[in-house]
Amino acid sequence: MSEPTARTARTKTKPRPRDRQATRRAILFAAKEVLAESGFQEFGVNTVARRAGCDKQLIYRYYGGLEGLVDAIGGELGFWVRDSLRPIAALGPPSSYAELMERLALGFLEALREDPLVQRIVAWEIAAPSPEVQRLATSRSRGLVGWIAEMRGDLAPPEGLDAPAVNAVLVAAIQLLVVAAASTGQFAGLRLKTEKDWERVRAALRILIAAAYA
Amino acid sequence: MSEPTARTARTKTKPRPRDRQATRRAILFAAKEVLAESGFQEFGVNTVARRAGCDKQLIYRYYGGLEGLVDAIGGELGFWVRDSLRPIAALGPPSSYAELMERLALGFLEALREDPLVQRIVAWEIAAPSPEVQRLATSRSRGLVGWIAEMRGDLAPPEGLDAPAVNAVLVAAIQLLVVAAASTGQFAGLRLKTEKDWERVRAALRILIAAAYA
DNA sequence: ACTACATATCACCAATCGGTGACATACAGC
DNA sequence: GCTGTATGTCACCGATTGGTGATATGTAGT
Missing domain, CATH: 1.10.10.60 (Homeodomain-like)
Incomplete structure (x- = not known):
């Protein structure tokens, strides 16, 4: 040949x-x-x-x-929380713990909605808890918790309230709603497509936060 | 040969x-x-x-x-919600919408924690929104929403409150916390292993529900 | 006893996966 | 110009996947 x-x-x-x-x-x-x-x-x-x-x-x-x-x-994602919540910090010091948490929750919601990469990573962490992915999760968690502590300053949650637990519940809800919206467009019978749909979610979060931290 | x-x-x-x-x-x-x-x-x-x-x-x-x-x-899973929440119905009629929602939320939490199959399916829906899995999600959603409507009877949420949105937030939080617990044992810095950890979650949910529906 | 059918298993297919060793080629130093 | 090395590509490996046609075998009906 x-x-x-x-x-x-x-x-x-x-x-x-x-x-x-x-x-x-x-x-x-x-x-x-x-x-x-x-x-x-x-x-x-x-x-x-x-x-x-x-x-x-x-x-x-x-x-x-x-x-x-x-x-x-x-x-690269290590500073995602910090970067994405930077606009929140620019609003000036919050006047109460309730206001702080409302800002953080709504800011986190928007930031997550706008970042499909982080959405996928969140979904990945949930579905496939492999060691390497776990590291992503814990680093992001630490970033979030640390950021809250930093923003908080000397504001304190109401006496006797388990703020970490309440915040975990809120963050969990936000994460799942955003991921569900991206994949199915609805959750638990609630449509999650238009901006009006999201306004309902924001209103619900505001009510829960205000009520819990009142 | x-x-x-x-x-x-x-x-x-x-x-x-x-x-x-x-x-x-x-x-x-x-x-x-x-x-x-x-x-x-x-x-x-x-x-x-x-x-x-x-x-x-x-x-x-x-x-x-x-x-x-x-x-x-x-x-087979079509009636999971109904079956798993049956004990709730046996408690007798709730005295208020807040009490109803508290029972449902906590009951749903326990039922989901005890059923690894449904946990996996929830994770599946989140991570891989294929058409066939979507059907599982919507059927379970319908079951949940219908069950709430059925249990509710003539109890009504407070005037002007967007109950579906608030409930979606609560259900989302419960689902993600349970799935995260099963896969990583923690979420947002909150440990989710011992029964004491879960008691913190339940307390947080009680506070949020009571506050929102007060 | 013989046949026809339902049931179950096997043997193979093409595609894809993660992974690796061999080869080609541009460039830097002598 | 020659050589060594860094960079990039190719060709293949074994394993696994979803999928299918051919074959064996238990069983029921005649």
């Missing part, structure tokens, strides 16, 4: 420019895209490499595999 | 007794087991067939594939 050997045909696809940092970034970007658009079910070396337009081998070389890639995403 | 043909070796494994109904039941039972124990990630024809101790072909024959199997599970 004097026809072109396998190696001769090697030049079918243009190789990427040889820029290690750019390739690393491309992979990370593709990973976040895949996760945000298709969820963790599609998340794998093959899919990410295809999306990034490079060979999957590079994922192993530059991130040591999927786990390292997830960690890299987690690293 | 006069050695045993492939077909001669066919009798390695004992075939199941030829009982169509029993086999159908075994498959459905195995499917629920797999789902409850390992979650939807492991849920597939191969796994279920292995668990049921039969050939996967039978899943296609008797249920028309995975979708039909999921539908069968959904059919």
Whole structure:
């Protein structure tokens, strides 16, 4: 066989420019895209490499595999809570613990609604408690709790009220409602599509918060 | 080759007794087991067939594939809400809407905590909104909403309060807390392991409900 | 006893997965 | 110009997946 050997045909696809940092970034970007658009079910070396337009081998070389890639995403997300709630801080100091919690809850709701990537990660944490994903969860949790503590200042919840428990309930509700809205558009018979629908949710949250922390 | 043909070796494994109904039941039972124990990630024809101790072909024959199997599970779960909240009804008529909602919320919490299968299905609905799973969600939603309406009788929520929205928030919180507890044992910095942890959650729910419906 | 059918199992398929070793090629240092 | 190394691509591996056609076998009806 004097026809072109396998190696001769090697030049079918243009190789990427040889820029290690750019390739690393491309992979990370593709990973976040895949996760945000298709969820963790599609998340794998093959899919990410295809999306990034490079060979999957590079994922192993530059991130040591999927786990390292997830960690890299987690690293970028470490400050998500802080960044997304920054506008809340700009409103000036709240006058009461109730007002603080209302701002935080509604701000968290909006921030989560606008970020499909974090939505997917939340869903991932719920559905597939693998160790690497757990780290994402705990780091985000810590960020949230720490942020609340920081904003709180010297404001104190009413005497005898278990604020961490109440806040966990509120955060849980917000997370599930947003994720359910993204995937099914409704929850427990409540439509979650139009802005009017969300106004009902916000009103309910306001009532609950005001009542609990009154 | 006069050695045993492939077909001669066919009798390695004992075939199941030829009982169509029993086999159908075994498959459905195995499917629920797999789902409850390992979650939807492991849920597939191969796994279920292995668990049921039969050939996967039978899943296609008797249920028309995975979708039909999921539908069968959904059919059995149609009355889950009603069944699991039956003890609540036995307590006698509530004296107020607030008391009704408190009973329902706490009853729903306990029922969900005790049923890993439904927990997995909830997680499934959240993470992988495929059409067949959606049907499970909506049927359960309808069951819940209908049950509330039925129990409510002539009790009415306070004037001007958006009860469906408030209830959706509460149900969402309960669902996510239970699922998070099952998978990670904590949520938003709140431990969810011991009965004492859960008592904090129940107390928080009681406060929120009482305050909102006062 | 013989046939027809329902039941169950097996054997294989193409596709996809995560993972790895071999090869190609651009570029930097000598 | 030659060589070594970093970067990128390809080709393959074994395992697993959902899916199907062919085959064996128990059982009921004649």
